[in-house]
Amino acid sequence: MTGTEKISNLEVGYNIPAEIGMTEGDIQTPCLLIDLEAFEKNVERMRYFCAESGVSLRAHGKMHKSADVARYQIKHGGALGICCQKVSEAEAFARAGIEDILITNQVRDARKLQRLANLPKLGARIICCVDDLDNVGELSKAATSIGTSLECLVELDCGAGRCGVTGPVAALEIAAAIDAADGLIFSGIQAYNGNAQHLQEFNERKRAYKAVETVVIEVIEALKQKNLHCQIVSGGGTGSFEFEATSGVFTEIQCGSYAFMDAAYGRILDKSGQQFSGRTFDHALFILTSVMSHTKPEHAICDAGLKVQSVDSGLPTVFDQQDVTYTNCSDEHGTLEDPQGKLQINDKLRLVPGHCDPTCNLHDWYVCVRNGSVEALWPITARGMAL
């Protein structure tokens, strides 16, 4: 385990929530907790599934933004590298020694293009996505001016209506331009449908995936006709990974949330109609919170409000207490319905955040626990990095 062995000049409770060796009861709240056993189990399950399916894993680092988590996924979880979404995240990961990075996004600003082109100098293979012919010239100019080379994937819109080109004609035009451009290498295609990931039923997600696959196969065939070979076909997330991984079409999958899980992913259903939570993957990420007020008999107030979590995908669920429900939040307060009057002042609860990615981005540290004590503190390396 690559724990941060010694944190100097930082004071527990002032700017860090815990120290190594502390018992869980002493951790300062609210903070993010990683249950290491659950995390390691999730990472191993995905490693095994990818190995069995003969597909590579490129874990999405936008979820955790942590060099320690990325290193663990590479060292123990079968990941060949990581994805991220922003140039600043790629810089943080490259500086931390991650050597294979795909930015699953468009880079258009002149300064950002320069920073992107500079990244291979840190020793990393850098891949980015392209969905516009003009961007090919911009990337080529940046790479040649710095003397590096960038790999490019043509991004396809697979139904999310976000970035990406539609159809083989546009994809072919961009791929041929990349192939001909100085400083650029055409590596393949990016095909991710974010809208499909949280569809409740397994068969709904499968149907959405099939629509993606149809587009991808059509584009691969059109490229092949022009001698453009896709070394990389990348896509898939925590809701759809089983389809991409076993397709024989995708070479790598980009799951992010699988390592931590959240309440929204916990609710989607697997093939047998059972919730993902505790079956497909375990909850490994929690907001640790404390009860700080209980002046009303039927509800308690805890210290985890909006400033420590994102509630865009729903409120958090209470992990370790039956009969207690998180029902409301304001900036720094959370309301816990406690009809049986079970909660006491200073009781600590593990909340499962509704949506892990934007929740992690609000914190500086992961407090990693095993058997009730703190084993490591992992800084959230790229926290807040959106540039």
Ligand SMILES: *Cc1c(COP(=O)(O)O)cnc(C)c1O
């Ligand atoms: C967020 C994201 C992923 C990972 O999705 P999860 O649902 O967290 O597994 C993969 N690819 C792209 C392009 C993404 O934006």
